[in-house]
Amino acid sequence: MDFSKIDSVYFLGVGGIGMSSLARYFYAQGKHVGGYDRTPSTLTESLELQGIHIHFEDDINLIPENYKNKETTLIVRTPAVPNDHSELVYFGENGFTMMKRAQVLGLLFNARKGIAIAGTHGKTSVTTFTSYLVNECGIDASAFLGGISKNYHTNLILGDSEYVIAEADEFDRSFLQLHPFITLVTAIDSDHLDIYKDFEDIKQTFSKFLGQTQENGIIILKHGLEVSVPENCKCYSYSLDNASADFFASDIFVKDGKYRFSFNTPDGKTEGLSIQVPGRINIENSVAAMAIAWSLGVPVEKLKNVLPDLKGVVRRFDIQYKSETCIYIDDYAHHPRELDAVIGSLRDLYKSKKITAVFQPHLYSRTRDFADEFAESLSKLDELILLDIYPAREKPLPGVTSDMLFDKIKGPVKHRCSKENLLYMLKELNIEVLLTVGAGDIDQFIEPIKKYLISEEA
Numbered sequence: 001m002d003f004s005k006i007d008s009v010y011f012l013g014v015g016g017i018g019m020s021s022l023a024r025y026f027y028a029q030g031k032h033v034g035g036y037d038r039t040p041s042t043l044t045e046s047l048e049l050q051g052i053h054i055h056f057e058d059d060i061n062l063i064p065e066n067y068k069n070k071e072t073t074l075i076v077r078t079p080a081v082p083n084d085h086s087e088l089v090y091f092g093e094n095g096f097t098m099m100k101r102a103q104v105l106g107l108l109f110n111a112r113k114g115i116a117i118a119g120t121h122g123k124t125s126v127t128t129f130t131s132y133l134v135n136e137c138g139i140d141a142s143a144f145l146g147g148i149s150k151n152y153h154t155n156l157i158l159g160d161s162e163y164v165i166a167e168a169d170e171f172d173r174s175f176l177q178l179h180p181f182i183t184l185v186t187a188i189d190s191d192h193l194d195i196y197k198d199f200e201d202i203k204q205t206f207s208k209f210l211g212q213t214q215e216n217g218i219i220i221l222k223h224g225l226e227v228s229v230p231e232n233c234k235c236y237s238y239s240l241d242n243a244s245a246d247f248f249a250s251d252i253f254v255k256d257g258k259y260r261f262s263f264n265t266p267d268g269k270t271e272g273l274s275i276q277v278p279g280r281i282n283i284e285n286s287v288a289a290m291a292i293a294w295s296l297g298v299p300v301e302k303l304k305n306v307l308p309d310l311k312g313v314v315r316r317f318d319i320q321y322k323s324e325t326c327i328y329i330d331d332y333a334h335h336p337r338e339l340d341a342v343i344g345s346l347r348d349l350y351k352s353k354k355i356t357a358v359f360q361p362h363l364y365s366r367t368r369d370f371a372d373e374f375a376e377s378l379s380k381l382d383e384l385i386l387l388d389i390y391p392a393r394e395k396p397l398p399g400v401t402s403d404m405l406f407d408k409i410k411g412p413v414k415h416r417c418s419k420e421n422l423l424y425m426l427k428e429l430n431i432e433v434l435l436t437v438g439a440g441d442i443d444q445f446i447e448p449i450k451k452y453l454i455s456e457e458a
């Protein structure tokens with residue numbers, strides 16, 4: 001598609017993290033950009049402040065006139081918008097050009113030298129880390145991020161070089177729109193079983209995605225992943241600390257609140273690296289990002305110089321409040337393996353402290369499919385507050401509730417709670433380490449919780 005012939009771009013679901021980066025991109029290209037979303041959020045607020053028109057009611061009368069010319073308007077939709085949405089129906093019945101978010105990203109990505117980071121978890125952090133490292137080392141790449149970079153305060157980076165970096169999302173098989181020059185995969189676990197038949201289907205789709213890497217391109221895999229790779233690509237592996245991998249960390253220790261480690265590449269070992277983003281998982285994420293930068297020819301000494309100023313990603317092991325008696329961390333984890341990673345990192349950092357978590361399950365189907373795994377992960381906590389399931393795009397499933405999950409959790413002190421009563425319950429607890437975790441709207445409680453903790457310290 002020739003985007004130069006488009007004057008206006010209208011987004012159905014503009015508040016999504018992937019949709020919003022595309023909205024920012026087209027706005028930066030001088031297009032009229034607007035759209036619909038179901039609920040206001042900090043992300044939609046930032047888009048509106050930028051100049052993007054958004055409304056929050058499904059009403060065709062709220063669509064501005066300059067988005068009603070089908071010859072010059074592109075409609076971008078997310079799969080989260082239902083097929084009976086009246087605005088979606090209006091655009092479909094009137095012959096507008098309509099594309100999925102993944103299709104638009106694919107066209108922009110494939111027009112340049114693409115670097116794609118995929119994986120059922122960890123991809124947002126690695127994509128953001130990579131974008132920071134290569135840009136601070138002078139490569140000047142564009143990037144479409146799946147989270148808000150705390151260094152750049154955005155999920156879109158516009159660069160002048162031939163490179164573009166993007167998070168490659170397996171949901172709805174979206175990443176099959178991409179044909180990268182460099183492909184990295186962080187993890188392959190069962191997830192999105194509303195889309196995939198089973199784990200074997202997920203593995204085969206990842207193999208298909210890897211097969212779309214350009215000839216003589218580069219593939220970097222988390223060490224131990226069992227997946228097919230094309231023979232016409234150079235393939236590397238990375239790990240947190242497994243010396244069998246091509247890229248790994250060693251000599252890991254904590255000093256002055258920062259992780260210190262050595263970085264090992266096929267060229268040898270470099271000592272004295274440090275990272276301020278907490279959690280051992282973020283050492284692994286930085287190893288992955290540095291492996292990409294190394295593949296682009298960035299000297300390790302340059303990476304060593306810029307890594308200490310990496311700030312990470314909003315809602316990824318995101319320290320919100322810290323005092324002498326209490327620390328509060330927010331995280332986006334919504335899969336059992338992600339919960340294991342964040343809880344494990346908390347145990348590593350705060351060995352003697354009580355860990356209390358507020359968890360909001362995300363999707364009825366995911367809660368059903370991984371109820372036993374969620375229960376096992378959450379049982380590693382000292383105390384749990386379990387909220388209702390956040391439905392997102394789904395309708396309720398018979399018998400699938402937070403109560404069903406709650407009954408399976410063994411070990412921690414546990415409480416069931418509504419969102420309305422969350423702050424009242426927190427006031428009844430003795431909090432040492434607090435974690436809010438989930439991919440729904442639990443982030444709306446970050447500021448109220450911070451205000452409460454600050455008032456308690458006053």
